[in-house]
Amino acid sequence: MPKKKHGRGHQPQRRRPIARPTRAADGLEDQQLIQTLRLALRSGEPLEFLAVVSGFLEVIDPRSRDPFARSEGRPGLDDLVESFIGTPYAETTAALTAIRALMTDELVAARIGREMETRRHPLPAWLDVLGQARLDPDVWFMTHVLGDGDDYLLGVTLPSGESLSALVYVDHNMGTVVKDAFVVPEPVEDLAIKMGTLIDEPDQSLTRTDPATARAVIEAAIDFGSALYPPLTSDSWPMCRPVVEWMLRMLPTGGVAPDRRDLSEQERAAIADAFFVSSYGAALDRVDERDLLESVLWFSTGYATGDPWRWSPVTVEMLLADWFPRKVIAEPSHLAKLPDLLRAYIRYCHDRNAIRADLTEETLAAVDRYEPAYLDLIHSDRQKSIAGLAEALLESERLKGLSDSEWTLEHLARDVGGVDALMSLDESALPDEEFDWSGIPEDIRPAVEAILEQCDGCADALFDVEHRTAMRRFLGRAARTDPKVFARKGSPARGAAAVAWVITTGNQTVGVWSAEMTARDLLAHFGVTGSVSDRAGTLMRAAGVPTGHATSSIELGDPGLLVSARRRSLMQSRDKALA
Incomplete structure (x- = not known):
């Protein structure tokens, strides 16, 4: 388990954690694999054998596959089961029995059941009744006031008397995901006692919690975490995921995981106003600081814990060392004001939440620690930084076996919505097109019309008819899809500045690619300072435009939003790669 951070306690010494087995793709008849199963089975401890089987199931789980890798016909659960069926050893009989208990696929369970009727290998007493394991009544919950994450402890008892307990760490800074978990062969009450005796801070607590709620939270965190790439891994996670999910299915249903909702502009404005009228923020109530706090609130509600008033050394590191330099595009002199604003806002939030002074000083020390690196990042050559990132991505694709040309074509295809769209691109100009009001509800038309009027004015003053049409299409799509x-x-x-920023950045008309106009120049046309990344992200999600990238490089994913100059550039890059 990673080094302790706020939100999790000291960990007890692990006993026999779930370990990574030989991959199923290496051949199930391989003697090393059979030997692995045999040794685990002969150990006499259920977890030893379940560790190996859990590892096999995790390796063939579709959630564990690289979403960017080519299809390689990788084996699935059916293939794994058929391979064990085709190898009639005592070890594979035991493995099939464990798979039937751990998995939920009824067809696979029936297939294994029919095979078991033909086999006579003796099984350990615990394995023969694995499906009758019962849940221990108490689920434990350990948390910390700074809210980086929580630990959940749950356990089961086998009919043969053996106990298994799982500790699952749910990290909130990454969007509420399971970051780590392990399973140990001991009762959950014993594990809870060990965890409790290791708590050495008054800001941590270990209590019993509602089992149904715990199940809902952990299952949601597993689902969200499985969508991350690269995946979160540790010595035991996600290799123990099949065992943990088997245990979770014994918990009662009906619980509800807390909803992580986006705050409205009005709610964020109210939070900012409360800070700037306080003794902590009054001296900083200026235009730049208000713009910066808007982005800070976007980070804390959309990317970190979801709570704008929770700040820890971990969230400070995330904000200064990564998120702000990568997501917010503005002049260095503007961005350099962030650390002082953040110090004042942390003091305000900790006072509001009655956080101990020691923890406040620890969090402020993190600002001091990461400020120099942050200032270096914002004063660095942003274009070179982007080029360096592209080169790093290119190198990672080379390691996967993609050539430079193949990587280029895949990258270009994402820009236009797919390979077919890339191959059929043309460089004809976007037409002079009226705004399409069809499908837009009457009650939002005044708001849309107000944005449209300013977008048209911007295109007429700074750009051309093509940009005006692209802005109209993007705005209309967002309004129809998410009114x-x-x-x-x-x-x-x-709102208009955000629409214009998305379209001009996606077309590389404004920003680091343009020698004529910066993003700051564009926003100045609308009388807007700071950043509109927050509003732009909301509109992009509404319009179905991908948002999981640095805001200096937007992939619009639709040729209908690309002006002819941008499509011509893409075609030239495509043809060069194909050649």
Whole structure:
């Protein structure tokens, strides 16, 4: 398990954690694999054998596959089961028995059941009744006031008397995901006692919690974490995921995981106003600091714990060392004001939450620690940084076996929505097109019209008809797909600036690719300072445009939003790669 951070306690010494087995793809008849199963089975401890089987199941789990890798016909659960069926040893009989208990696929369970009727290998007493394991009544919950993450402890008892307990760590800084977990062969009450005796801070607590809620939270965190790439891994996670999920299925249903909702512009504005009228923020109530706090609130509610008032050394590191330099595009002189603002806001939040002074000083010390690196990043050549990132990505694809040309084509295809769209690109100009009001609810039309008017004015003053059409299409798509975005009260100027920023950045008309206009120049046309990344992200999600990238490089994913100059550039890059 990673080094302790706020939100998890000291860990007890692990006993026999789930270990990574030989991959199924290496051949199930291989004697080393059979020997692995045999040794685990002869150990006499259920966890030894379940560790190996859990590892096999995790390796063939579709959630463990690289989403960017080519299809290689990798084996699935059916292939694994058929391979064990085709190898009629005592070890594979035991493995099939464990698989039937751990998995939920009824067809696979029936197939294994029919095979078991033909086999006579003796099984350990615990394995023969694995499906009758019962849940221990108490689920334990350990947390910390700074809210980086929580530990959940749950256990089961086998009919033969052996106990298994799982500790699952749910990290909130990464969007509430399972970051680590392990299983030990002891009762959950014993594990809870060990955890409790190791708590050495008054800000941590270990209590019993509602089992149904614990199940809902952990299952949601597993699902969200499985969508991350690269995946979160440790010595035992996700190799123990099949065993943990088997244990979770014994918990009662009906629980509800806390909803992680996006705050509206009005709610974030109210938070900012409360800070700037306080003794902590009054001296900083200036335009730049308000713009910076808007981005800080975007980070804390959309990317970190979801709570704008929770700050720890971990969240400070995430903000200064990674998120802000990567996500917020503005002049260095503007961005350099962030550390002092953050110090004041942390003091305000900790006072509001009655956090101990020692923890406040520890969190402020993190600002001091990461400020120099942050200042270096914001003063570095942003274009060179982006080029360096592209080169790093290219190198990672080379390691996967992709040539430079193949990587280029895949990258270009993402920009236009797929390989077929890339191959059929043309460089004809976007037409002079009226705004399409079809499908847009009447109640949001005034808000959309106010944004549209300013977008048209921007295109006419700074760009051309093609950019105007692209802005109109993007705005219309967002309004039709997610009308509630426009039902909220918000500044039409900021909304229009966000639309223009998305389209011009996606077309590489503005920003680091342009010698003529910076993002700051664009926003100045609307009378907007700071960053509109927050509003832009909301509109992009509404319009179905991918948002999981640095905001200096937007992939619009639709040729209909690309002006002819941008499509011509993509075609030239495509043809060069094909050649």
